[in-house]
Amino acid sequence: MADGLVMTTNSGFDGRSFAGSFGYGSGGGAAFLPGLQRTLRKPVQCSGIGLHCGHLVNLTLKPAPADTGIRFCRTDLNPSQAWINATWDRVSDTTLCTTVSNRHGHSVATIEHLAAALAATGIDNVVVELDAPEPPAMDGSSEPFIDLIESVGAVVQPAERLMLRILKPICVEDGEKSAALLPCERPTMDVAIDFASPAIGQQRISLVLAGMAFREELAAARTFGFAHEVAYMQSKGLARGGSLDNAVVIQDDAVINAGGLRFPDEFVRHKALDAVGDLYLAGGPFLGRYVGNQAGHKLNNMLVRAVMADASAYEWTATVGPALQATRVAAQ
Numbered sequence: 232m233a234d235g236l237v238m239t240t241n242s243g244f245d246g247r248s249f250a251g252s253f254g255y256g257s258g259g260g261a262a263f264l265p266g267l268q269r270t271l272r273k274p275v276q277c278s279g280i281g282l283h284c285g286h287l288v289n290l291t292l293k294p295a296p297a298d299t300g301i302r303f304c305r306t307d308l309n310p311s312q313a314w315i316n317a318t319w320d321r322v323s324d325t326t327l328c329t330t331v332s333n334r335h336g337h338s339v340a341t342i343e344h345l346a347a348a349l350a351a352t353g354i355d356n357v358v359v360e361l362d363a364p365e366p367p368a369m370d371g372s373s374e375p376f377i378d379l380i381e382s383v384g385a386v387v388q389p390a391e392r393l394m395l396r397i398l399k400p401i402c403v404e405d406g407e408k409s410a411a412l413l414p415c416e417r418p419t420m421d422v423a424i425d426f427a428s429p430a431i432g433q434q435r436i437s438l439v440l441a442g443m444a445f446r447e448e449l450a451a452a453r454t455f456g457f458a459h460e461v462a463y464m465q466s467k468g469l470a471r472g473g474s475l476d477n478a479v480v481i482q483d484d485a486v487i488n489a490g491g492l493r494f495p496d497e498f499v500r501h502k503a504l505d506a507v508g509d510l511y512l513a514g515g516p517f518l519g520r521y522v523g524n525q526a527g528h529k530l531n532n533m534l535v536r537a538v539m540a541d542a543s544a545y546e547w548t549a550t551v552g553p554a555l556q557a558t559r560v561a562a563q
């Protein structure tokens with residue numbers, strides 16, 4: 232806590248909501264709310280280096296029919312084995328990122344920043360074509376994917392979006408780390424981290440996912456890593472595409488990126504971004520309070536699995552109470 236970079240934040244902890252919209256079509260502000268399902272207005276493409284594989288990756292987001300969900304299609308594979316559903320039960324690895332696999336053993340890694348962008352823009356149905364085993368890292372945040380989606384906009388579809396309402400507290404633990412989902416009529420993120428390095432230290436953020444909250448408070452927060460771990464990670468085949476262009480890098484307890492941090496507490500904001508992406512793999516937006524304490528992809532997926540394993544812990548709902556209805560008014 233002695234370092235000037237360390238900041239504990241309670242931004243949004245008073246439960247404030249953020250008025251505004253995503254600024255396109257009739258669905259503005261529709262993310263994290265019930266209503267009609269949405270897909271992209273038309274295909275849109277981007278390219279960049281994969282964070283872990285280190286290859287140039289071409290990615291295309293394509294409109295998809297109602298009730299498709301998020302489906303990856305690896306164009307570098309035999310078409311009969313190329314499809315991979317981005318759902319909680321297909322998560323096969325959570326080492327540093329979230330990886331989903333199909334029954335043929337083919338996978339897509341590092342899907343969480345794209346998944347968070349889809350959650351934040353209220354996109355329910357999309358086919359994600361890519362020619363490598365992970366999306367481009369872009370700048371290490373969700374912002375470029377949101378910009379990409381907003382560049383073409385969204386259209387509503389003739390099918391109801393259902394929300395995962397949490398009915399009772401579910402908590403998973405891994406040593407001192409924990410993640411929980413609690414009943415709450417407004418989708419809320421409450422995330423805390425505690426790193427030994429004074430460049431990070433203890434940080435906490437809490438905010439209601441309403442209106443522009445994700446876009447303004449979380450979307451631009453980048454992934455991060457320690458320089459001394461990079462060689463080890465690369466020996467494991469990870470972080471081969473990692474650079475100061477797509478991650479915050481800490482060396483000798485200081486951030487070495489020339490531009491510094493985007494937020495004083497960028498690290499905890501990124502953890503909240505990751506959790507939004509991981510939770511979206513449940514199959515829709517959640518209605519509850521997420522509480523993460525030093526949690527990561529492993530605990531986030533354990534949490535979704537624990538909820539799904541208990542039929543009394545949740546319901547899929549198209550109706551919301553007065554609190555969220557008020558949020559909807561504020562968001563439009």
Ligand SMILES: [Zn+2]
Nearest residue numbers: 343454501505
């Ligand atoms: Zn991340």
